[in-house]
Amino acid sequence: EIVLTQSPTTMAASPGEKVTLTCRASSSVSYMHWYQQKSGASPKLWIYDTSNRASGVPNRFSGSGSGTSYSLTISSMETEDAATYYCQQWSSNPYTFGAGTKLELK
Amino acid sequence: EVQLVESGGGLVQPGRSLKLSCAASGFTFSNYGMAWVRQAPTKGLEWVATISYDGSSTYYRDSVKGRFTISRDNAKSTLYLQMDSLRSEDTATYYCARRKLRYFDYWGQGVMVTVSS
Numbered sequence A: 001e002i003v004l005t006q007s008p009t010t011m012a013a014s015p016g017e018k019v020t021l022t023c024r025a026s027s028s029v030s031y032m033h034w035y036q037q038k039s040g041a042s043p044k045l046w047i048y049d050t051s052n053r054a055s056g057v058p059n060r061f062s063g064s065g066s067g068t069s070y071s072l073t074i075s076s077m078e079t080e081d082a083a084t085y086y087c088q089q090w091s092s093n094p095y096t097f098g099a100g101t102k103l104e105l106k
Numbered sequence B: 001e002v003q004l005v006e007s008g009g010g011l012v013q014p015g016r017s018l019k020l021s022c023a024a025s026g027f028t029f030s031n032y033g034m035a036w037v038r039q040a041p042t043k044g045l046e047w048v049a050t051i052s053y054d055g056s057s058t059y060y061r062d063s064v065k066g067r068f069t070i071s072r073d074n075a076k077s078t079l080y081l082q083m084d085s086l087r088s089e090d091t092a093t094y095y096c097a098r099r100k101l102r103y104f105d106y107w108g109q110g111v112m113v114t115v116s117s
Helices: none
Strands: A004-007 A010-013 A019-025 A033-037 A044-048 A061-066 A069-074 A083-089 A101-105 B003-007 B010-012 B018-025 B033-039 B045-051 B058-060 B068-073 B078-083 B092-100 B103-107 B111-115
Touching: A004 A083, A010 A019, A019 A083, A019 A101, A044 A061, A044 B103, A069 A083, B003 B092, B018 B033, B018 B092, B018 B111, B033 B068, B033 B078, B033 B103, B045 B068, B045 B078, B045 B092, B058 B068
Parallel strands: A010 A101, B010 B111
Antiparallel strands: A004 A019, A019 A069, A033 A044, A033 A083, A061 A069, A083 A101, B003 B018, B018 B078, B033 B045, B033 B092, B045 B058, B068 B078, B092 B103, B092 B111
């Protein structure tokens, strides 16, 4: 099973600040996907196939990476971006998720 | 608009059974693989099971193999999860999700399952 390790676990960012969330895989994966989950709500697909924004996702969000290291970047933090972000892979069964990064507004 | 609506959750004693349903609308259900993903209280996401578009292939995480059964009725656009021999560690919110091969592009609102005596 491929283990995904997200860092940091929790962070706070000020409006306008650049934010980078990291996801490291225990073995090389072909793609990484990201989900946003706000408190009390279901997860939403945010970034798929490493770098593609899902429908409706603002272009201040971007994804990048390869092999065992991937990242999600917010170019300029906004209030509405406060949420927990999970990475997910399926290069081999089973599907696995990272433990999440909780992003708070400073 | 894609909609996935789960139902069937509740409080159940350890060792008992429960069956979840997920009613799909807004897309051609029979064209997509589907999945169940769960989230224990205050925890992260955990994939549970996947089924192919026609129901011919199913996959399960090790901890539920032999206890859970994923199935679908394409005529009713409905996904199911039969959960037998429930354990306290199965307590979670269960989400139905549309599978886009490598990822899950739409999620339901979730249904809570509590396993406790």
